[in-house]
Amino acid sequence: MTQHPGTSYPPPHQPGGYPGSVPPQQYGPPAFAPPPMAPPTAGWELERVDMVGGTEFGLAQLRVPPITSGLAIGSLIAGIAAILVSLLTACFGILEASEDWGAWVTGAFTLLTVLAAGGAIGAGMIALRQIRRSGQTGKVRFTGRGLAISGIVCGVVGAGIGVLALSLGLLSQVS
Template structure:
């Protein structure tokens, strides 16, 4: 095996029909005749769910085709779930604000930190109330259209209640922190 001067690598192997070191041209287009074909895998189609039922079939005029409409199970509203999560978060943050109001009541930082956490819980509570109201409207209207039916009315109501309670507790914690700061 001969080494080229100045390199630590051996020479490339000899290719038939070319010179040593010559790179074969890239292959473009279809493979040569007789070469094995490689096909892409077809996309996987999920089997029909047991909850899917054929509601009706409408024939398309002038053709032999039809439009099948399936009955889809109801979906829980994401806004209702988000409303409940934000409401629970508002309650938790309001308890943190109350703890800072009690701990920092005699200090200079108590009312400031309590006010920051109260602002956070009022914003989260307001968001929970807004999302809950929109979710209830979405759920009420979904029964009228006949399309996708949304459920989760109880989650939306619970989110509204938790958001209001969280904002109220946060404001009471701020009031408590201010009273302890002044006295």
């Protein structure tokens, strides 16, 4: 029997293979096996199983845990930013009213305050609508109504402080 180059058949006269060859490795479980992972269903509950007609398969529908609305979080962040910028506006409007550039800086910061407040109010209103419409069968349920309302309130307060600071700055500029 002749052997072609590149084949790994052991020659018939040597049971272990070629002279100087390494014995074959035994395959099996590793010495350390990682623990089995938990199924990825933590926090998920099985709502129902619909069987697919004519087969042995089914369609599992899971109940998704509620998610905090990103719009509500963004509304609160924009509302807090509106309050912080409006306080900066008040500092420039009241303290730097005697300078010529105080009214310009106060106006610019008031515009920034009103934009942030408008974003907070708009995102909060959309978040409230999103939260109210969520939770029907087959849809994700959103939470965060308190965050959305807080964002709207912070936006209104920030805009009020900013406009009040602008009017105080303009009044002190005139006098």
